[in-house]
């Protein structure tokens with residue numbers, strides 16, 4: 079009887095692996111926030127047990143080429159509670175993965191813009207929204223500095239953005255307005271914060287994380303807050319057990335999407351395509367006949383602008399892949415195809431712009 083009891087306990091211990099979330103990566107070390115700090119099963123010295131361990135990666139993971147990213151759910155082996163150390167033995171399957179910034183299991187993007195100072199630039203906002211939509215994650219749009227606008231102006235923005243297909247949160251970090259609602263939206267989720275410079279992201283993070291909120295531990299506290307290199311992703315721990323990734327790399331989004339998929343990142347276009355179809359299945363919604371997306375919705379001009387950018391990006395990629403081929407993406411009656419471009423030197427006079435561009439490229443190459 080006694081024996082059976084003992085073996086049951088053994089079984090429980092064996093089937094309850096120590097699981098946590100990687101909150102910071104630096105060189106070959108990983109800070110892992112534990113799921114259930116102080117749980118009796120895994121931590122004999124519960125009251126003083128740390129809520130995070132500084133971990134290395136097991137050699138067999140390295141051999142498998144298994145990368146460990148911030149946000150990863152990991153199984154920890156051989157915890158050394160007194161020393162606050164452990165080893166990552168397994169990476170659990172990822173729910174999502176962003177590459178730039180490298181972060182696993184993010185569930186939503188908190189997109190922060192300011193209503194003023196700097197003025198809200200609708201085209202720039204569209205660009206960030208499209209970039210955010212392309213991740214497939216949920217988007218929480220937050221418009222800060224509402225203290226600088228009149229009620230009527232805020233009402234107008236709300237109306238306008240509703241037509242875009244978004245329900246923004248209007249906040250003022252300075253006046254503490256709306257920060258609670260942001261906090262609720264971040265609860266128990268991994269969120270990536272993004273937005274242009276100067277809109278109040280740092281101020282918002284400071285509001286969301288009171289001084290005592292960062293419970294990962296003294297040392298890791300310094301680790302998380304101290305470093306600000308572009309490659310370093312920080313996961314701030316929120317009082318509501320959510321994690322917030324601050325991403326220097328996300329501030330200037332490169333569009334990074336194909337011309338064909340662009341429309342699917344505009345709620346207005348998606349809505350039109352849900353109830354009707356264009357004549358051509360690969361319609362780029364520019365000048366093709368019987369296009370259901372082209373129309374007088376406000377952001378259609380943004381769509382066209384971003385489409386140009388996406389096409390230019392693709393042409394550049396094609397040229398990089400094969401410098402010999404001088405191709406240009408042409409669209410004819412809904413069909414996209416590459417056509418040889420005229421040789422610049424022989425047949426065309428270089429425009430001042432391309433001349434300047436190649437000059438800049440030369441400078442860049444010289445620097446590299």
Ligand SMILES: Nc1nc2c(ncn2[C@@H]2O[C@H](COP(=O)(O)OP(=O)(O)OP(=O)(O)O)[C@@H](O)[C@H]2O)c(=O)[nH]1
Nearest residue numbers: 223225250251252253274275276277278279280281
């Ligand atoms: N009027 C007003 N100003 C604010 C508000 N929130 C932040 N600011 C100011 O906006 C400026 C920029 O704020 P930051 O928090 O540094 O902005 P950021 O987005 O982190 O900027 P980067 O670090 O460049 O990415 C600061 O001078 C803040 O004091 C607000 O709610 N209202």
Ligand SMILES: [Zn+2]
Nearest residue numbers: 356361363369
């Ligand atoms: Zn179309």
